[in-house]
Amino acid sequence: MLPEILGCYQSQKLEKMGKGAASGREFTQRIDWLALRLDAARILVFPLDDKHLPLPLQKTVTPSEFLGHFLPAPLLFTERLAPAALVLRRLLADVTAEIDQAALPEAERAFFTVILVALAAAGEKDDDAAVLAVLGGAGPGPAQADAQKQAINAFGIHLRKERNFDTAQAYYRSALELAPDDERILFNLARVLFEQGDLAGARGVLEQALALDPEFAEARKFLRYVKRREGAPAGEAFPDITI
Numbered sequence: 246m247l248p249e250i251l252g253c254y255q256s257q258k259l260e261k262m263g264k265g266a267a268s269g270r271e272f273t274q275r276i277d278w279l280a281l282r283l284d285a286a287r288i289l290v291f292p293l294d295d296k297h298l299p300l301p302l303q304k305t306v307t308p309s310e311f312l313g314h315f316l317p318a319p320l321l322f323t324e325r326l327a328p329a330a331l332v333l334r335r336l337l338a339d340v341t342a343e344i345d346q347a348a349l350p351e352a353e354r355a356f357f358t359v360i361l362v363a364l365a366a367a368g369e370k371d372d373d374a375a376v377l378a379v380l381g382g383a384g385p386g387p388a389q390a391d392a393q394k395q396a397i398n399a400f401g402i403h404l405r406k407e408r409n410f411d412t413a414q415a416y417y418r419s420a421l422e423l424a425p426d427d428e429r430i431l432f433n434l435a436r437v438l439f440e441q442g443d444l445a446g447a448r449g450v451l452e453q454a455l456a457l458d459p460e461f462a463e464a465r466k467f468l469r470y471v472k473r474r475e476g477a478p479a480g481e482a483f484p485d486i487t488i
Contacts, residue, residue, distance in 0.1 A: 247379050248289065248363040250330075251280040252393040253297075253322040254315035277318060279326065279359060280311070281379075283367045290315070291359045297325040298355040301362050312404055312412065317397045317419035319390075327389050329356050330380050337377040344373055394423045398430055405437055413437045428454040432464050435471075444475050 256276050277293040288311045291299040306314075329352035336353065337344060346357055360379050364371040381392075401416035417434040424430060431454040438447040451468040455461055 246284050246367060247369055247375065248281040248283055248360070248367050250379065250381075250392075251282055251288070251396050253293070253318045253326065254278050254280050254290070254311075255318045255321075256314050257316075277321060278315065279322075280315065281360075281363045283363065287366075289363050289366055291362075293321075296351075297321060298329075298352055299326075299359045300355075301358050303359070303362055303366065305366070308403075312400060312409070316412070316415050317393075317400075319393050319397065319419055319423050322393065323390065323423070326352070326356065329353050330389075333357060334377060334380045337373050337380070340373075390423045394420045394427065394430070397423075398433065401430075401433060401437075405433070405440070408440070410437050410441050414441070426457055428457040428461055428464065431457070432461070432467070435464075435467065439467075439471060444471055447471050448475070 254277075256278065257274070277297060278290040279293060279299040281289045281291075283289055283305070286307060287305050288308060290304050290306060290311075292302055294300055329350075332350070333353040333356055336349070344357075346354060349357060357376060360376045361371045364375050364379065369375055397416050397420040401413045401420065404410075404413035404416060414434065414437045417430055417437060420430045421427065421434070431450050435447040435450040435454070438444075438450060448468065448471045451464050451471065454464045455468065458464070
């Protein structure tokens with residue numbers, strides 16, 4: 246199985262500055278990462294440097310660890326790494342012999358290096374053809390944005406089912422950065438807002454979804470239910486809605 250590029254994510258960790266742990270000043274350390282899925286049980290992450298380029302300092306985490314510590318930063322990938330991926334794809338497709346990695350521009354060389362590391366970690370052949378296959382639709386454009394959106398939305402669904410509503414909401418809102426007019430993501434966000442007790446928020450998001458697709462039957466049914474619940478006693482059964 247070839248590694249799958251999931252995009253950029255950010256981790257946050259509360260740290261203390263100073264000699265004494267009790268008296269030290271607290272600050273939040275934020276690190277940006279490039280994430281690639283190796284298989285169903287492993288996700289490989291690479292920290293990004295000050296130029297937002299991936300460093301070959303990989304860390305392997307489980308999907309549950311990933312969802313517990315990383316939040317999507319989709320625009321970072323779109324604006325910084327997707328253009329490098331596009332150039333690298335074109336270079337790999339055009340050359341007839343193996344590419345000279347040292348001669349690549351800085352961003353393309355960094356991307357090439359970490360994909361080779363990911364291929365080795367996945368037990369796959371780490372050659373130019375495999376790098377090209379991993380890059381797939383990673384360049385800028387609708388295909389790349391849709392792939393990131395689908396990955397983030399899928400993680401959001403998993404988080405919602407695990408009742409991790411705050412993080413699920415963050416994932417859905419990140420997916421909407423890529424696709425603000427996606428009525429299905431809006432529907433999923435409404436589910437989370439409802440579970441958090443934000444009925445007005447859920448109603449507003451569902452109305453957005455229906456403005457985009459007036460024939461969205463599940464959203465219309467859910468909206469009717471939410472409007473009833475805003476004035477209904479607690480304990481009314483949740484509607485039988487699937488998505």
